[in-house]
Amino acid sequence: MSLNIKKQLGDLKLDVNQELPIENVVALFGPSGCGKSSLLRLITGLDTPDSGRLEYKSASGESLIFFDSSSGVNIPVHQRRIGYMFQEDRLFPHLSVLGNLEYAHKRNQVSTEALTFDDVVDALQLSSLLNRKTVQLSGGEKQRVALARTLLTRPRLLLLDEPLSGLDYDRKREVLPFLEQLPTLFKIPIVYVTHDLDEVSRLTKQILVLSEGKRVAFGATASIISSLTSEQLGIEKQEESSLLDGVISKIDEVFMLAHILVQNREFILPTASTAKPGQSISLLIKARDVGISLSKPTDSSIRNSVECVVTEILEEESTPFAQLNLDMNGASLKSRITRASLKELKLALGQKVFALIKSASFEPRFL
Numbered sequence: 415m416s417l418n419i420k421k422q423l424g425d426l427k428l429d430v431n432q433e434l435p436i437e438n439v440v441a442l443f444g445p446s447g448c449g450k451s452s453l454l455r456l457i458t459g460l461d462t463p464d465s466g467r468l469e470y471k472s473a474s475g476e477s478l479i480f481f482d483s484s485s486g487v488n489i490p491v492h493q494r495r496i497g498y499m500f501q502e503d504r505l506f507p508h509l510s511v512l513g514n515l516e517y518a519h520k521r522n523q524v525s526t527e528a529l530t531f532d533d534v535v536d537a538l539q540l541s542s543l544l545n546r547k548t549v550q551l552s553g554g555e556k557q558r559v560a561l562a563r564t565l566l567t568r569p570r571l572l573l574l575d576e577p578l579s580g581l582d583y584d585r586k587r588e589v590l591p592f593l594e595q596l597p598t599l600f601k602i603p604i605v606y607v608t609h610d611l612d613e614v615s616r617l618t619k620q621i622l623v624l625s626e627g628k629r630v631a632f633g634a635t636a637s638i639i640s641s642l643t644s645e646q647l648g649i650e651k652q653e654e655s656s657l658l659d660g661v662i663s664k665i666d667e668v669f670m671l672a673h674i675l676v677q678n679r680e681f682i683l684p685t686a687s688t689a690k691p692g693q694s695i696s697l698l699i700k701a702r703d704v705g706i707s708l709s710k711p712t713d714s715s716i717r718n719s720v721e722c723v724v725t726e727i728l729e730e731e732s733t734p735f736a737q738l739n740l741d742m743n744g745a746s747l748k749s750r751i752t753r754a755s756l757k758e759l760k761l762a763l764g765q766k767v768f769a770l771i772k773s774a775s776f777e778p779r780f781l
């Protein structure tokens with residue numbers, strides 16, 4: 415998609431100019447109020463930009479100008495065929511689950527063999543819920559029905575606006591696997607709005623970061639998360655993380671651990687039963703979970719000690735902490751330690767160190 419749009423929203427000037435190659439899932443990431451939902455509304459046509467141009471381009475070569483202020487083009491919402499799923503479910507409370515799904519299914523004019531009614535019901539495991547009233551559903555079930563209803567409109571593009579933000583931890587765990595399988599099952603490109611790094615790491619390969627209505631960065635999720643500062647990402651310092659792409663090399667079924675290779679370095683993580691050797695996996699590692707040792711520990715409980723080189727030292731004079739940026743055989747890893755440790759270990763740029771990460775700092779839901 416080619417985005418070049420401006421819109422004044424109260425005090426916020428939304429001004430985004432970005433080529434967005436929408437394959438699989440692209441994250442739209444940024445702090446509350448930076449303009450993420452407003453940008454989605456402009457893409458759907460629910461709101462109109464003050465000026466600019468918005469062109470949809472699919473991976474298969476389909477091209478359609480949604481909006482162009484210079485030539486007066488502004489195609490209506492229904493012709494854009496965009497599925498928009500809101501933070502809250504917005505289901506019809508007077509209809510059953512089946513009624514909600516049939517409403518979308520019947521109104522849809524496009525037939526695609528890849529997306530039948532039964533396929534959608536199966537993929538979201540809704541068959542046992544079809545006769546329930548929507549008020550009788552849990553939060554996670556409601557979001558699955560809302561997702562199914564959006565899919566049944568056969569959108570060319572799916573916009574998901576923080577679909578998990580209203581759910582507690584367990585309900586998120588329930589819905590995330592359904593979201594994860596969408597791109598492979600239905601081949602519909604997705605723009606996924608969130609300010610949750612865990613969701614970004616599990617669901618997306620590309621990310622557009624916004625701040626105060628403007629583009630901060632766009633690129634591969636792992637490289638953006640690992641290279642931008644917490645200020646640039648609009649997250650708490652404590653949440654600053656690295657994202658590493660790895661492949662499961664071995665499963666230790668006795669101790670329920672997965673061995674994962676990242677840039678030829680081995681990580682050991684707690685695993686769920688579904689993990690298989692050869693599977694690709696993204697590891698989100700909080701900087702605060704990464705300690706430093708000058709030698710490889712041989713008498714420690716810590717499973718992960720990976721050799722790295724110190725590439726940057728950022729001391730935070732107003733806090734007890736310092737951040738180290740490390741090069742791990744070509745991948746970047748962040749470590750947050752105390753300034754006292756920095757001094758005691760006499761850490762310097764170019765120094766070889768071992769990054770220590772407890773396996774227990776990873777949650778088994780990762781895999």
Ligand SMILES: Nc1ncnc2c1ncn2[C@@H]1O[C@H](COP(=O)(O)OP(=O)(O)OP(=O)(O)O)[C@@H](O)[C@H]1O
Nearest residue numbers: 423424425426444445446447448449450451452453
């Ligand atoms: N129609 C409008 N008129 C005036 N101001 C608006 C309008 N729509 C949005 N805004 C303002 O624009 C800013 C961006 O809102 P938006 O909902 O797009 O942010 P967001 O990044 O999606 O935030 P959140 O993550 O909290 O949902 C907010 O300050 C909001 O109050």
